[in-house]
Amino acid sequence: MRAWAAALAGTLAPFAVPSAKTTDAIVIGAGIAGLSCALEAARSGATVLVIDMSTVGGGHAILSNGAVCLIGTPLQASSGVADSPELARADFVARGEDADPGWVAAYVERSKTEIYDWLTEAGVIFDGLAKPPGNSVARLHLARGKGWGLVGPLLRECFRRPNITFLWASRAEKLIVERGAVTGVAVANLRTGARRDWRAPVVVVATGASRTIWKWCASTGLPNSLPPVACSSAPPTPPPVRVTSWSRGSAGAWVA
Numbered sequence: 001m002r003a004w005a006a007a008l009a010g011t012l013a014p015f016a017v018p019s020a021k022t023t024d025a026i027v028i029g030a031g032i033a034g035l036s037c038a039l040e041a042a043r044s045g046a047t048v049l050v051i052d053m054s055t056v057g058g059g060h061a062i063l064s065n066g067a068v069c070l071i072g073t074p075l076q077a078s079s080g081v082a083d084s085p086e087l088a089r090a091d092f093v094a095r096g097e098d099a100d101p102g103w104v105a106a107y108v109e110r111s112k113t114e115i116y117d118w119l120t121e122a123g124v125i126f127d128g129l130a131k132p133p134g135n136s137v138a139r140l141h142l143a144r145g146k147g148w149g150l151v152g153p154l155l156r157e158c159f160r161r162p163n164i165t166f167l168w169a170s171r172a173e174k175l176i177v178e179r180g181a182v183t184g185v186a187v188a189n190l191r192t193g194a195r196r197d198w199r200a201p202v203v204v205v206a207t208g209a210s211r212t213i214w215k216w217c218a219s220t221g222l223p224n225s226l227p228p229v230a231c232s233s234a235p236p237t238p239p240p241v242r243v244t245s246w247s248r249g250s251a252g253a254w255v256a
């Protein structure tokens with residue numbers, strides 16, 4: 001209850017609409033993917049505008065079990081679980097119907113540093129392990145507090161950053177494309193109906209579900225628009241449209 005109250009309080013606090021129409025980066029979606037992107041960008045000094053049509057942050061992760069398969073973590077070691085990237089790779093490739101070996105290799109090698117370490121440094125506590133079907137060992141890490149325990153700390157970290165601003169109840173309606181590049185987003189305020197364009201050299205689409213993100217990508221009409229590859233280990237080049245590894249767990253995002 002306290003956690004929910006804190007979340008709502010935090011969500012209501014940054015309601016003031018910023019006056020400037022430009023920012024270093026725009027992130028569409030305040031789910032776990034969008035919050036991860038916003039936090040990383042803000043840590044590197046960028047000013048970030050996060051736009052979400054909901055009035056609370058966290059997206060679907062709030063409903064989730066907060067369970068993530070991770071490999072070679074301190075929790076596994078202290079629980080006596082002997083795991084390795086090689087073992088996980090064999091499990092995932094054997095189990096996955098359409099497993100992409102390149103993606104699997106990147107994931108199993110990096111999940112400890114890029115997911116476990118990153119999340120625990122942000123305040124997530126993993127305090128349980130489970131062995132889901134198809135896994136040789138217990139590697140499903142259970143966040144204390146389930147979905148809220150996973151995404152709540154990221155939301156709190158974002159709220160602490162003065163260089164991250166949230167626009168709630170605001171739906172991104174269209175990516176603005178100029179001279180062959182995405183330069184902004186047309187946004188509608190769902191409370192007032194007011195429409196406004198926001199500009200940024202970097203636009204991240206983190207609206208959930210790869211099909212949705214692909215629609216955004218295709219809507220730009222840019223020649224090198226590519227289908228989204230969440231967690232791609234080797235982002236395709238050249239710009240202006242890149243699919244990238246701004247992704248944690250099963251969430252994904254697309255950077256224009």
Ligand SMILES: Cc1cc2nc3c(=O)[nH]c(=O)nc-3n(C[C@H](O)[C@H](O)[C@H](O)COP(=O)(O)OP(=O)(O)OC[C@H]3O[C@@H](n4cnc5c(N)ncnc54)[C@H](O)[C@@H]3O)c2cc1C
Pocket residue numbers: 028029030031032033034051052053054057058059060061062063064065066067068170171172173206207208209249250251252253
């Ligand atoms: C019941 C349940 C249990 C789950 N359990 C697990 C689990 O244990 N482990 C696991 O790994 N995964 C689990 N998942 C899946 C996981 O929750 C999702 O994969 C993850 O939360 C997706 O995050 P995301 O940030 O990519 O997208 P989302 O969480 O969908 O966030 C997208 C955000 O974008 C906003 N948005 C969308 N369109 C627009 C627009 N046009 N303009 C402005 N804002 C927009 C939405 O309001 C939302 O806040 C579960 C899901 C559910 C529903």
